[in-house]
Amino acid sequence: MTVETSHRPAEHPPVKSGKIGVLLVNLGTPDGTDYASMRRYLREFLSDRRVIEEPRWKWYPILFGIILNTRPQKVGKAYETIWNKEKNESYLRTYTRNQSDLMAERLKDLPNVKVDWAMRYGTPSIASRIDALKDAGCDRIVLFPLYPQYAAATTATVNDKAFQHLLTMRWQPALRTVPDYHDDETYIEALANSVTQHLSTLDWEPEMILASFHGIPLSYFERGDPYYYQCQKTGRLLRERLGLPEEKFMVTFQSRFGPEEWLQPYTDKTVEKLAQDGVKRLAVINPGFVSDCLETLEEIAEQAAHSFHQNGGERFAHIPCLNDSEDGMRVLEKVVRRELLGWV
Incomplete structure (x- = not known):
C-alpha cells in the first residue's frame, strides 16, 4: 500500500x-x-x-x-x-x-x-x-x-x-x-519664525545673522553633491522671508574635519573675522539641523560664542533648532x- x-x-x-x-x-x-x-x-x-x-x-x-x-x-x-x-x-x-x-x-x-x-x-x-x-x-x-x-x-x-x-x-x-525639503515654504516660515521669536527675547539687535550649515569636503561637491546649492537656496529664502539685506546675512559652513578643503566660508573663521572687523552683535542659526546636537550646542553656542567674544565681539546669540517645537x-x-x- x-x-x-x-x-x-x-x-x-x-x-x-x-x-x-x-x-x-x-x-x-x-x-x-x-x-x-x-x-x-x-x-x-x-x-x-x-x-x-x-x-x-x-x-x-x-x-x-x-x-x-x-x-x-x-x-x-x-x-x-x-x-x-x-x-x-x-x-x-x-x-x-x-x-x-x-x-x-x-x-x-x-x-x-x-x-x-x-x-x-x-x-x-x-x-x-x-x-x-x-x-x-x-x-x-x-x-x-x-x-x-x-x-x-x-x-x-x-x-x-x-x-x-x-x-x-x-x-x-x-x-x-x-x-529633501530645503525650499519648502512651511520649513522656511518655521525658520523665520524661530529667528524672529528668539531675537524678540533679546534687548539688542544683531548686526549680522549667520546661517551655519554642516560642511562637506569640497571634493564631494565637485563630484556632484547638490548640498551646497540647496544650503545657499535655504539661506536666500530665509533672508528674503526675514526682509534682511544681503550685507546683514551670510551662509557659512562648520564642522570641518581633517586637512582637506571643505565648503567655504568657514563658520569659525567668519565669526573670528567679523569680531575683528568691528561687528559687536552677532546671531547664528543652524537651518540644516532638525535638532540641537553637539554641532549646535557645543560648537556654536559655546565655541563660536567664545571665539566671538575673544576677538572683540560683545553680544552673541545662538538661535535654537526647530527641535520638537510646534x-x-x-x-x-x-x-x-x-x-x-x-x-x-
Whole structure:
C-alpha cells in the first residue's frame, strides 16, 4: 500500500500586515560620554564610506592607528558639556524620540500608521526598527532621513543602510524614501519664525545673522553633491522671508574635519573675522539641523560664542533648532503626510 504524503506547509499563526510605518532617522549619538561608548560610535560613523570617501587602505591606518585612540576622549568631553543629565542621553536622542512621539499623536487620524525612530549610527539601529515595524504589521514604510538639505554623507547613507537590511529579508516591506525639503515654504516660515521669536527675547539687535550649515569636503561637491546649492537656496529664502539685506546675512559652513578643503566660508573663521572687523552683535542659526546636537550646542553656542567674544565681539546669540517645537513638528508632519499620499 502506498501512502500519499501532503506537501502543504505547516500551519503558522496569521501574519500581521496592512499597516504603514513611518521611520524618522537622524544621524546618531553615542550611548554615553565614556571612552568605550565614544569609540564605538566614532568607529561606526567614520567607517562609513559615504562619510569618508578615501580608499580604505589609505584611511583605515589613520582611523584605527590615530583617531580612535585619541579622539574619543576629546569628543566625550565635548558631549559632557551638552549632555541631557536628566535622561542621561544626548539631546539629539531626546529630541528625535520626542519628534516620533509627537508625530504619532499628530497622525492619530490615520489609525493604520505607526511611527518609530532610529539612528544611522548607534542605537536604535535602522535595521532593528524596520524589523519592529514589520513585526507590527507594516508592509509599507516611509523612511524619513531628517535632513532638510540632501547630501550623500547624510541622506544617502540612511537610504543605503535601510536597503542593505532589506537585502537580508525574505518578505520585504515596500519602502519610500523622503526627498529633501530645503525650499519648502512651511520649513522656511518655521525658520523665520524661530529667528524672529528668539531675537524678540533679546534687548539688542544683531548686526549680522549667520546661517551655519554642516560642511562637506569640497571634493564631494565637485563630484556632484547638490548640498551646497540647496544650503545657499535655504539661506536666500530665509533672508528674503526675514526682509534682511544681503550685507546683514551670510551662509557659512562648520564642522570641518581633517586637512582637506571643505565648503567655504568657514563658520569659525567668519565669526573670528567679523569680531575683528568691528561687528559687536552677532546671531547664528543652524537651518540644516532638525535638532540641537553637539554641532549646535557645543560648537556654536559655546565655541563660536567664545571665539566671538575673544576677538572683540560683545553680544552673541545662538538661535535654537526647530527641535520638537510646534513649528518644527508642523514642518515634519507636512512632509510625512505628503509622502503618505497614495498609501492612506
